[in-house]
Amino acid sequence: MFDAGLIGDIYEAAAVPERWLAVLQSLAERMGAQGSNLIRIGPQGMAITSTDGVRAMTEAFMEQGFNAHNTRVGRLMERGAHPGFLTDSDLHTSQELATLPIYAQFLTPHRADAGAATLVQGAGDDGLILAVEGFSSHAASRTAARQLDSLRPHLARALALSAQLRMQRLSAAVGALELVSVAAAVIDPVGRIEAMNALFTQAMDHLLTQRAGALRALHPACDSQLRAAIMGLQAGSGNPGGASLPLRDAAGLARHALHLVPLRGAGHDAFDSAGAVIILASAGNPSVPGADLIRALFDLTPAEARVARAVAQGLSPTDIAQRHAASPATVRTQLKHVFAKTGVTRQSELAVLLASLRSPADADGAC
Structure with missing residues (x-):
């Protein structure tokens, strides 16, 4: 029942992931369902791409906390060796479909209790779940599952290819930064490193580590700041421009700035769910941080960085103007920009803020 055009669209989406949403929505409608969810699941957690037909419902499902007890995904994973689509009624008894909270309180009222899903291998340790959602009845989902089984080999090959291409793109991105001597890595929304270049790997030895798969800073106070930035990234509550923070080495010296740059757009897409690029910038750091480090941390112009460092040294705007042969008005304008x-x-x-970057680390453990 599936024509060559649909199969061609599936393989096109393998190479052009932006096509998956349209292809999977079309597939769901052809099967008499509301839409589709494409889920990437692995050690780092779960990332979901929803087609238009089920996007609002899926977001509500997640926001209301039902995914914390999602037996659909758990039981499908348990039967991962099954070479086809399984329905909600295959994975649950009729009593469970009537009484489990995810069904009684959400899926059934939203007419989404009857679906069909399959699990395929992704990249590395990741699995990919394709769930066709919202059939008119459990009988209709079972009929559709048998039909979808004939399409599954094409879907599995195309999805696996997309996953591999995604990992190659991430590796290529950090590799390109290495060509210009930038230490960089890509992390997912919960802080798991997905790709990093050799320069970043070298820095890991004395600045960073991984715990339970997530990126962590060796210095305790710096680690707290890094975790807060990553948590803000995951919750979508962080600074949309990212975050910058100093990193101290084992000797307590703040010789590097860490920049966390969020990746926007399809931030939770199954194939583009990388949360942020991490860039490490190194600079000299005497007892008062150097202008290069201050500039790197706060995205200052060279002139603004010089003014900021002079303030940290205790100079007044008039003193700074005299030192740099500038007018006091110009220095005050630059200082406003620094603020x-x-x-x-x-x-x-400002002086207190910059003092927190001095070395060695303060007694209270400030980063």
Whole structure:
């Protein structure tokens, strides 16, 4: 029942992941369902791509916490060796379909209790679940599952190819940064490293580590800041421009700036769910942080960085103007820009902020 055009679309989506949403929505409608979910699941957690027909419902399902007790995914994973599609009624008894909270309180009221899903191998340790959602009845889902089984070999090959191409793109991205001497890595939304270049790997020895698969800083206070930034990334509550923080080495010296740059757009897409690029910038760091490090941390212009460092040394705007042969008005304007970029409102606050970057680490363990 599936024509060559649909099969061709599936393989096109393998090479052009942006096509998957349209292809899977079309497939669901052809089968009499509302839409499809494509789920990447692995050690780092779960990433979901939803087609238009089920996107709002899937978001509500996640927001209301039903995914925490999602027996559909768990039981499908348990039967991962099954070479075909399985339905909700294959994975649950009729009593469970009537009483389990995810069905009684959400799926059934949303007419989404009858679906058909299959599990295929992704890249590395990841698995990919294709779930066709919202059939009119459990009988209709079982009929559709038998039909979808004939299409599954094409879907499995195309999905696996997409997953492999995704990993190659991530590796290529950090590799390109290495060509310009930038230490970089890509992490997913929960902090798991998905790709990193050799320069980043070298820095891992004395600045960073992995715990339970997630990126962590060796210095405790720096680690707290890094975890907070990653948690903000995961919750979508962080600074949309990312975050920058100093990294201390084992001797307590802040010689590097870590920049976390969120990847926007399809942030939770099954094939583009990388959460952020991590870039490490190194610079000299005397007792008052150097202008290069200050500039790297707060995205300052060279002139703004010089003003900020001078304030940390205790100089007034007039003193700074004299040192750099500039007018006091120009220095005050630059200082306002520094305040805006660093989030402080007074020179004393700026001095305290920059003092936190001094080495060795303060007694209270500030990063």
